[in-house]
Amino acid sequence: MPPLELSDSAAAEELAVGELEVLGRMHYASNATFLARVRNNGAEVAAVYKPRRGERPLWDFPNGTLCEREVATYELSAALGWGLIPATVLRDGPLGEGMVQRFVDHDPEEHYFTLLDQHADHFRRFAVFDVLVNNADRKGGHCLRSRPDGGILGIDHGLTFHPAWKLRTVIWHFAGERIDPVIADDVCRVAQLDATVVDPLTPLLSPLELEAMQQRAAELLTTGTLPEPEPGYHSVPWPLV
Ligand SMILES: Nc1ncnc2c1ncn2[C@@H]1O[C@H](COP(=O)(O)OP(=O)(O)O)[C@@H](O)[C@H]1O
Ligand SMILES: [Mg+2]
Numbered sequence: 511m512p513p514l515e516l517s518d519s520a521a522a523e524e525l526a527v528g529e530l531e532v533l534g535r536m537h538y539a540s541n542a543t544f545l546a547r548v549r550n551n552g553a554e555v556a557a558v559y560k561p562r563r564g565e566r567p568l569w570d571f572p573n574g575t576l577c578e579r580e581v582a583t584y585e586l587s588a589a590l591g592w593g594l595i596p597a598t599v600l601r602d603g604p605l606g607e608g609m610v611q612r613f614v615d616h617d618p619e620e621h622y623f624t625l626l627d628q629h630a631d632h633f634r635r636f637a638v639f640d641v642l643v644n645n646a647d648r649k650g651g652h653c654l655r656s657r658p659d660g661g662i663l664g665i666d667h668g669l670t671f672h673p674a675w676k677l678r679t680v681i682w683h684f685a686g687e688r689i690d691p692v693i694a695d696d697v698c699r700v701a702q703l704d705a706t707v708v709d710p711l712t713p714l715l716s717p718l719e720l721e722a723m724q725q726r727a728a729e730l731l732t733t734g735t736l737p738e739p740e741p742g743y744h745s746v747p748w749p750l751v
Contacts, residue, residue, distance in 0.1 A: 516555070518588060518612075522597040524548055524555045525610045530603045532559060541565050541576065541668065546603075548610065556615075558665075561608035565668070570676075576668030577609035578714040583643050583667035584611070585710035590696045594639055596663050600714075614665065615657045621751050622650035622680055625662060629655075630683075632662045637681045637736050638693055641726055642700055643670040648679035650751040671715050673722040675740065678747050685738045689730060700727035 516524070528550030536543040542564020546557045565576045577600060584598035596612040603610065626633060633653070640648050646669035654663050669676070689697070699707050703724050711720060730736075739745035 516553075518593065518597045521555055521612050522584075522599055524550050524553055525557060525597055525612065526599045526601055528553070528555065530557070530559065530601070530610060532604055542605070544605075545613065546610065556613035558611045558613055559603055559605075559608055560611075560668075561603060561605035563606050564608070568669075570674075571669065571672060577607070579670045580609040580611065580667045582711050582714040583639075583664075583670055585714065586643060586700075586707065587639065589707045589710055590699065592635060592639065592696070593661065594636060594664050595667065596665070611665070614654045614663050616654040617657065620655050622653040623751065625653060625655055626683060629662050633681055634684050634687070634690065634736075635693060636662075636664060637679075637684050638689060638697065638730065639664075640679050640681060641677060641730055641737060642697070642723060643667065644672055644676055644722070644726060645670050646672060646676035646678045647747050648681060649747045649749065650680045671719045671723065673718050675743075677737070677740070678745055680746060680750055682739060682745070684736050687736050688734055689736060694731060694734070697727050697730050700724065701731055 525548050528548035530546055530548050533545045533547060536545055541560055544559045546559040548555045548557050560577055562574045562577050565574055567573050581598050581600045584595040587594040596614050598609055598611040601610055652664055652666045654665060656663055701724060
């Protein structure tokens with residue numbers, strides 16, 4: 511378990527440079543997903559490692575790009591100061607280049623549907639975030655409550671940033687609600703392609719994907735509300751958790 515005092519950026523630094531060791535394979539994963547640990551100067555960070563070559567090909571996303579998308583969601587959340595995604599880096603490892611993400615110590619019985627009542631404001635932010643990143647797979651079980659500090663963190667962001675609208679999520683509770691002005695200010699930075707937002711994303715996403723993100727942000731600001739499910743589109747993932 512990562513020590514509590516390790517900040518996100520410090521954890522990202524450890525994950526990027528430390529020695530990566532695979533400990534085992536995660537069950538119920540669609541891609542080759544491994545539990546790992548990263549050690550550096552006596553510090554140890556538990557991690558999840560998804561090598562690019564273990565990614566299952568999909569019809570709608572270019573092959574071998576899911577790990578970049580996972581890192582891009584972390585970078586966007588970090589640039590906005592939203593803290594929704596555990597530190598995630600792109601790096602080499604025993605099974606080749608892939609994404610390495612801080613492991614979140616959590617109770618596997620908890621998920622979106624059990625956490626919603628107590629953490630509604632957190633999920634309002636997730637709802638906006640998932641529009642920005644165009645999350646095509648926000649299952650209830652992709653929202654974890656971190657045991658050390660109680661924060662709600664999202665995982666499994668390989669299916670994001672597609673240029674075509676693909677929002678598929680369980681978080682429809684706030685559809686049609688007005689977006690909080692403080693959150694809207696941050697969305698503005700995305701709509702304006704602020705350098706602090708775009709620079710970390712540029713090596714990870716295509717120009718078309720960045721432009722589509724900007725348009726989704728602009729659309730959120732124009733309507734001022736969270737979108738409703740698209741009629742005729744399969745807007746909910748399966749399984750739900
Ligand atoms: N950062 C993380 N912290 C804790 N558990 C994780 C983390 N990332 C993934 N997991 C666990 O591993 C399982 C598989 O990971 P997931 O991201 O769903 O992989 P896949 O890309 O194969 O769908 C998840 O259901 C969850 O239990
Ligand atoms: Mg998954």
